[in-house]
Every structure is written in structure tokens, then in C-alpha cells.
Amino acid sequence: MTAETLPRVVATDLDGTLLRSDGSVSPRTRSALRAAEDAGIEVVLVTARPPRWLGFLSDVVGGHGRVVCLGGAAVWDLATEQALEVCGFADDDAQALVADLREAVPGVALALERADGPTFDRGFRTPGDDAVDVDPVDRSTVVSRVESTLDGRSTAPVGKLLARAADAGPVSGGPATRPAALADAQIPAQEQFFARVRAVVGDRAQLAYSGAAGLAELLAPTVSKDAALARWCARLGVDARDVWAFGDMPNDLPMLRWAGRSFAVANAHPDVVAAVSDRTVSNDDDGVALVLEGALAG
Known part of the structure; x- marks a missing residue:
């Protein structure tokens, strides 16, 4: 696989997708994320989790440390522990x-x-x-x-x-x-x-x-993972076709449908499996890492 076919952004859900069932990030996954960033791919974590549940990820996402959290209601900077963007209910x-x-x-x-x-x-x-x-x-x-x-x-x-x-x-x-x-x-x-x-x-x-x-x-009606990810990618000058997204649950579907290429882990909800363009192995078998390793090695 040539550099021209690599994604510019990798967006991945956390629970049930990137994280193993015990909530950990495996050494293999950490290594794959670092390799992706070294290759110029921005990794964005996308999750329903609130900011207070994100501190343990500060050493996982390399130099930028940004997470679309609260289901798309906020973009959180792990390094400064500040919200870069917030949407929601008045x-x-x-x-x-x-x-x-x-x-x-x-x-x-x-x-x-x-x-x-x-x-x-x-x-x-x-x-x-x-x-x-x-x-x-x-x-x-x-x-x-x-x-x-x-x-x-x-x-x-x-x-x-x-x-x-x-x-x-x-x-x-x-x-x-x-x-x-x-x-x-x-x-x-x-x-x-x-x-x-x-x-x-x-x-x-x-x-x-x-x-x-x-x-x-x-x-809020305007809040979703895909909307927040689209706004963030627009800041980066990245089109949807240059984004690979990974997920496992129905709340990931808008993001998966928006991205140019979408992946379901093997443990994903049936609706997710039916909607994506590609599949990978389970979260406990480092499905996200497997895809990134293959792309970078290609």
C-alpha cells in the first residue's frame, strides 16, 4: 500500500473497539498508533466517555492528544485538560x-x-x-x-x-x-x-x-460523533474520503457512514457489521492495530 492510499486521519471509538475488554490499551495497539502518527496520520479518539474518564489516555495518542468525547459534544485536549470545542443543550x-x-x-x-x-x-x-x-x-x-x-x-x-x-x-x-x-x-x-x-x-x-x-x-440535535469529527477534519483540511473510522456500537454508525472507509471489530453489534465497508478482528485481538500494521507495512 502506497503513501497515497493511506488515510490522513484515523478515527477510532474506545470502549469495545480500541480498548480491550478490561479497559486497557495493549502494547501492540500503542505501538501501532505511534507508527501511524510517525507516518503523518492523525489519530483522533472518538468516544461517548466524559473528559474525566480520559486522563489515562494521555500517553496513547502521541503529540496532539485530542479526543472527540461526550458522543461528539466536545473536543478535549488531553495535554491541557481543556475543551477546544463544546456543543450541547442550553x-x-x-x-x-x-x-x-x-x-x-x-x-x-x-x-x-x-x-x-x-x-x-x-x-x-x-x-x-x-x-x-x-x-x-x-x-x-x-x-x-x-x-x-x-x-x-x-x-x-x-x-x-x-x-x-x-x-x-x-x-x-x-x-x-x-x-x-x-x-x-x-x-x-x-x-x-x-x-x-x-x-x-x-x-x-x-x-x-x-x-x-x-x-x-x-x-443535542446537532451533536453526533460524525458532526464533531467532520468539523475537526475541516480544520485540518481533510475530506471524509481520507478518513478511516473504527467502531463497534450503534452510536458509532453516523461516524462510520461518514468516513471514507469504515471498520467493524469482530465483537461489534450486528447493525454495525452490516453497515461498514470492512471488518477486522475483535478489540481483545487488537483489531485496530492489525489494520494499521497492514496498511503501514503495505
Whole structure:
């Protein structure tokens, strides 16, 4: 493969795609990413994760250290720990969504993710525990109800609104782990929960699913992984045809469809496998690294 056929940008999802099932980045993957950057390819990590779950990646993405995070709501610079770009809900819009979800989905627990930090309902936790269980956060981020923080005082828009079903199990996941996979027996309840949330929000938000059982992720109508990636590539002067994208879950589909070449890892959701131009081996077998190694060796 000649230099002319190499991508100018490689965009890869994290959980279930670049990261192994234990949340780690393998030595092989680290080496492949460094080799890609040495060849002049910019590697952009694209994830639904919030900025506070990205610090462990600071030595993975070479000199630039930029991540499209919060499902496309922000571009985060790992070196400076600052947002380079932020999109999302204005407080008034988020307030209206929260009020409607409270009324239509009894017992729903909510959380807000901004680039400068999260806010959690006290109910967004393991039952019987006083601490939010998604990761060890400052307890000052836990409030009685998140709407109490939607007062216009924050300069950062709400990048993501999370809704957790009342009968869902504990929210799992964190900086170095993938959210618990959805068991087959949970699928009907998940679909019913999603249908209720979708009916409430209508076209005021996009509903995303990244793999965690009983959890709906709401993004502003203009926010998506592909939109954020397209804006970033435009800054670089890179066209979609010169981008290779990797993913595993339905929330990766817009990015995969936008990119000139798209790859599903072997463990990907069936909808993803059906939509991509190419396939590779699983995340635990370093599927992204395998593709990059082959391209660079060609």
C-alpha cells in the first residue's frame, strides 16, 4: 500500500473497539498508533466517555492528544485538560427535557455531563449507597435533583443528559472499564425504556445507546460523533474520503457512514457489521492495530 492510499486521519471509538475488554490499551495497539502518527496520520479518539474518564489516555495518542468525547459534544485536549470545542443543550432546553422525563418516566434517575464536570441525581447510584457508582466523583456533584443546577450560571452547555431506568441494575463502568453488556433477557425492557424516552424527547434530542443496560444518553440535535469529527477534519483540511473510522456500537454508525472507509471489530453489534465497508478482528485481538500494521507495512 502506497503513501497515497493511506488515510490522513484515523478515527477510532474506545470502549469495545480500541480498548480491550478490561479497559486497557495493549502494547501492540500503542505501538501501532505511534507508527501511524510517525507516518503523518492523525489519530483522533472518538468516544461517548466524559473528559474525566480520559486522563489515562494521555500517553496513547502521541503529540496532539485530542479526543472527540461526550458522543461528539466536545473536543478535549488531553495535554491541557481543556475543551477546544463544546456543543450541547442550553440550560433552558435541558430543564424542559428533565421536567418532561420526570413526568413521563416515573422513577427515572438523571445525570448531566458538562465539559467542566458532571451532576448526578442522588438516585443515580447503587441502591443503599450514598456515593454515585459510575466512578469515584466528588460528592459535591451529587444533588437531590439535577434541575437545581440548570440555573444559567454555568458557561458550559450540557453536553449530555443521561436517563437511567428506575428498575435498572447498578450503573457500571468507569475510567478503565467498559459498561456492563446488555444481556439478552434485558433487551425487551431496554427497548421499552428507550421507546418511552424517545416519545418524550421527540426531535429535541438524539437518543444514543453505547452499551450500558438501562441507560439512555441524550445529545443535542446537532451533536453526533460524525458532526464533531467532520468539523475537526475541516480544520485540518481533510475530506471524509481520507478518513478511516473504527467502531463497534450503534452510536458509532453516523461516524462510520461518514468516513471514507469504515471498520467493524469482530465483537461489534450486528447493525454495525452490516453497515461498514470492512471488518477486522475483535478489540481483545487488537483489531485496530492489525489494520494499521497492514496498511503501514503495505
